[in-house]
Amino acid sequence: xxxxxxxxxxxxxxxxxxxxxxxxxxxxxxxxxxxxxxxxxxxxxxxxxxxxxxxxxxxxxxxxxxxxxxxxxxxxxxxxxxxxxxxxxxxxxxxxxxxxxxxxxxxxxxxxxxxxxxxxxxxxxxxxxxxxxxxxxxxxxxxxxxx
Numbered sequence: 001x002x003x004x005x006x007x008x009x010x011x012x013x014x015x016x017x018x019x020x021x022x023x024x025x026x027x028x029x030x031x032x033x034x035x036x037x038x039x040x041x042x043x044x045x046x047x048x049x050x051x052x053x054x055x056x057x058x059x060x061x062x063x064x065x066x067x068x069x070x071x072x073x074x075x076x077x078x079x080x081x082x083x084x085x086x087x088x089x090x091x092x093x094x095x096x097x098x099x100x101x102x103x104x105x106x107x108x109x110x111x112x113x114x115x116x117x118x119x120x121x122x123x124x125x126x127x128x129x130x131x132x133x134x135x136x137x138x139x140x141x142x143x144x145x146x147x
Contacts, residue, residue: 043105055133062127073117081106113139
């Protein structure tokens with residue numbers, strides 16, 4: 001029991017050989033005053049669903065207008081990009097918390113099948129972007145009758 005507690009047995013055998021070096025690098029970066037980059041958040045948040053005929057994408061884009069979005073389709077990929085602008089307070093404002101980030105964003109969504117990019121329908125209402133993306137005719141399932 002004591003051996004297990006002090007020497008992290010048997011878990012120590014399963015760790016990456018570089019885990020100690022990564023921890024050391026993070027500590028040196030902190031001592032040197034370097035900020036450790038946070039893991040990148042993903043914006044906008046999306047839901048992707050499908051049926052036999054279409055894919056449906058719903059993206060949360062609060063505060064963004066339709067003319068500020070760039071949506072492109074090619075092959076089996078959809079790209080949603082734009083810029084989120086957050087108006088600043090007056091110069092004397094003291095921030096206590098900043099959780100909403102401003103800046104450019106881009107999401108590329110890879111779909112399993114080719115799409116018909118000429119028939120994509122996009123609507124933006126109440127901060128929710130809805131894309132209806134028809135599947136190409138060759139990728140739709142075919143019903144085969146047995147004679």
